[in-house]
Each structure stands twice: as structure tokens, then as C-alpha cells.
Amino acid sequence: MVEKINVRKRSFLKGAGLATASAVGAATLGAPYVKAQSPIRWRLQTYAGASLAEHVIKPAIDAFNKAANGQMVIDLYTADQLVPQGELFRAVQSGTIDAAQSDDDSMASPVDVAIFGAYFPFASRYSLDVPVLWHWYGLKEIWEEAYGEVGGVTWLSAGAWDPCNFATTKPIRSLADLQGLRVFTFPTGGRFLERFGVVPVTLPWEDIEVAIQTGEIDGVAWCGATETYTVGWADVTKYYLTNNISGAWAGSFFVNSDRWSEVPEHLKTLFQLCIDSSHYYRQHWYWWGEAHYRTTGGKLELTTIPEEEWRTVEDEAMKFWDEISQTSERNAKVVQILKNYAETMRKAGAPYRYA
Numbered sequence: 001m002v003e004k005i006n007v008r009k010r011s012f013l014k015g016a017g018l019a020t021a022s023a024v025g026a027a028t029l030g031a032p033y034v035k036a037q038s039p040i041r042w043r044l045q046t047y048a049g050a051s052l053a054e055h056v057i058k059p060a061i062d063a064f065n066k067a068a069n070g071q072m073v074i075d076l077y078t079a080d081q082l083v084p085q086g087e088l089f090r091a092v093q094s095g096t097i098d099a100a101q102s103d104d105d106s107m108a109s110p111v112d113v114a115i116f117g118a119y120f121p122f123a124s125r126y127s128l129d130v131p132v133l134w135h136w137y138g139l140k141e142i143w144e145e146a147y148g149e150v151g152g153v154t155w156l157s158a159g160a161w162d163p164c165n166f167a168t169t170k171p172i173r174s175l176a177d178l179q180g181l182r183v184f185t186f187p188t189g190g191r192f193l194e195r196f197g198v199v200p201v202t203l204p205w206e207d208i209e210v211a212i213q214t215g216e217i218d219g220v221a222w223c224g225a226t227e228t229y230t231v232g233w234a235d236v237t238k239y240y241l242t243n244n245i246s247g248a249w250a251g252s253f254f255v256n257s258d259r260w261s262e263v264p265e266h267l268k269t270l271f272q273l274c275i276d277s278s279h280y281y282r283q284h285w286y287w288w289g290e291a292h293y294r295t296t297g298g299k300l301e302l303t304t305i306p307e308e309e310w311r312t313v314e315d316e317a318m319k320f321w322d323e324i325s326q327t328s329e330r331n332a333k334v335v336q337i338l339k340n341y342a343e344t345m346r347k348a349g350a351p352y353r354y355a
């Protein structure tokens with residue numbers, strides 16, 4: 001009797017072992033395949049130079065690499081490190097790099113809505129306007145549609161950065177002071193500012209500080225106070241114009257479509273969450289920095305163009321909007337959304353709009 005029980009016990013254990021092996025095999029087959037268990041490795045280039053990247057992208061990438069737990073690693077490269085900024089879109093599309101963080105405008109995205117990336121004049125008053133426009137006014141779906149027509153690149157998410165102000169070696173106290181001013185700026189912002197005599201200049205990121213010191217350019221219309229101090233431009237300029245042509249820079253994350261399709265769903269979700277954390281970090285970092293450096297920075301003299309004179313610039317921006325709306329049906333749709341949004345904010349009053 002005892003022997004019979006032992007036989008049955010051995011048979012049970014053997015069967016249990018087979019069942020366990022089968023379960024493990026099924027789990028393995030059902031698990032996302034990660035290139036023979038080697039980590040997926042990406043190269044991501046940001047528009048930002050090294051000192052700025054420490055804030056606008058590195059914390060999110062560090063978090064992703066840690067949370068991915070060896071299944072995926074993203075190597076981060078800063079502005080122009082692998083490819084020039086103006087070739088960034090094509091580099092992602094061709095697979096030269098796997099992903100990018102940039103505005104559509106300066107990376108030369110071949111989509112009609114690229115003109116709204118970076119600083120579209122007076123499209124926003126505050127940084128919070130950007131995610132609201134994308135998530136609640138339909139720009140997200142428009143961007144997905146536009147990039148879906150190009151192929152090779154998947155647009156993932158847009159977020160806000162800092163406002164666009166002038167930091168210069170010469171004081172700006174009237175519109176007349178803009179005449180002949182040579183500044184490093186973004187394509188669309190520069191195109192608009194040319195109407196007031198500004199001379200837009202495009203240079204590699206790392207050359208800007210030296211170009212200001214040598215007098216090749218008179219300053220930047222590229223960022224707000226936070227970046228001006230963070231990257232060292234406050235050390236080589238003297239004046240900061242409080243009037244801005246946009247309340248926030250709009251930038252996005254892009255990935256090569258083939259590389260994106262190879263990523264397991266759980267890592268896609270993780271990357272999206274890290275993108276969201278990057279957006280959140282910038283919201284509070286810039287909001288803190290703009291006020292902090294204006295009031296306690298101590299390196300730049302603040303100047304202001306009188307409100308009645310600056311209104312000329314705002315009025316000209318509306319003409320610019322109407323011109324852009326003529327370039328495509330989709331751009332007309334975006335411009336109408338911007339107009340609807342601005343009107344809603346005005347009607348809502350403070351704190352959405354004070355004037």
C-alpha cells in the first residue's frame with residue numbers, strides 16, 4: 001500500500017514538472033520578443049545643446065533607461081552632435097537616428113503644419129496653452145494626419161517650452177531698434193520678424209555664444225530668460241526685452257516608424273509616460289525660471305517696448321496668420337483653431353487673459 005502511494009506521488013511530481021515547463025514555454029511564446037533578449041538600442045538627438053538638454057530631455061531619458069530594466073536603452077545626443085539640426089527629420093526618416101526631440105520648424109519637417117512648430121507668432125500666451133491646443137482643440141489629430149501622409153516618421157507628442165524674447169547686446173526700447181538687428185532665431189519666427197527689420201541668422205547651437213562675443217550676431221530671439229541664463233547667453237548679452245512674440249515654444253517627439261513598430265507595447269507605453277514626464281518637468285521648470293531670472297538673475301537689463309507700439313506687432317501677426325491660412329486647407333484649419341482658442345481665452349478673462 002505504501003509503495004503504491006509513493007508511485008503515485010512520483011507520477012504527480014513528474015506530471016507537475018511537465019505542466020510547469022509547458023506553462024513557462026507558453027509564457028515565453030506569449031511574451032514580447034526583444035531581439036533575442038538583447039536590449040533594443042536607440043539613438044535619440046535633441047535640438048538642445050548639452051547644458052539645456054540636462055533639463056529638457058535628459059531626466060526623462062534617464063528615467064526610461066532605468067525603468068526599461070535592460071530591455072531597451074536610449075542613447076541621448078545633443079544639438080548637431082550626429083546630424084545638423086536642419087537635417088534632423090530626414091535622419092529620423094532614413095533611420096540614421098531612431099528618434100528626435102525638436103520643433104517641426106527648425107528640423108525641416110516636410111509637412112504643411114511644420115510652420116506652427118517652435119514659435120508661431122502670438123499663437124500662445126502661456127505655456128499651458130500648448131497642451132490644451134493639442135489635446136482639447138484638435139491639433140493632436142491634425143499632426144497625426146499630417147505625419148501619416150509623409151511616411152517613415154511617427155509623430156508622438158507635442159509639449160510646451162519657454163516664451164520667445166530678445167536677449168541682445170544692444171538695447172531694444174522701440175520697434176525702430178529692431179532695424180538691422182542680427183539674431184539667432186527659428187525659421188518661422190525669423191520670417192515674421194523680418195517685417196520689422198530683424199535679420200534672422202542660422203548657426204550651429206555651439207557657435208552662438210562665440211558669434212555674440214565676436215559681434216557676428218547681436219543676440220538671440222530663441223528662448224526666454226530661463227534658457228538665456230542656463231546656457232550662458234546671459235553672460236555675453238546685456239539686455240532682455242520683456243515683450244515676446246510667443247508665450248511658448250511648441251516642440252515634439254518623433255520616432256522612425258520601423259523602429260517604433262519593433263518596440264513591445266509595454267516599452268511603448270513606458271516611453272510615452274516618460275515623454276509626459278518631460279512635458280511636466282518643463283512646465284514647472286520654465287514657469288519658475290522665467291520669473292526667477294527676470295527678478296533675481298542680475299545679469300541683464302530689462303527693457304520694454306510700450307504697449308501701444310507693441311500692438312503694431314500683434315496686429316501684424318494676425319495678417320501673418322491669414323497669409324499662412326492660404327497655404328493649405330489644413331493650415332487654414334489650424335489658424336481657425338488658434339483664432340477660436342484666442343477668442344475663448346479673451347471671453348474667459350482672468351486668469352486666462354488679462355487683456
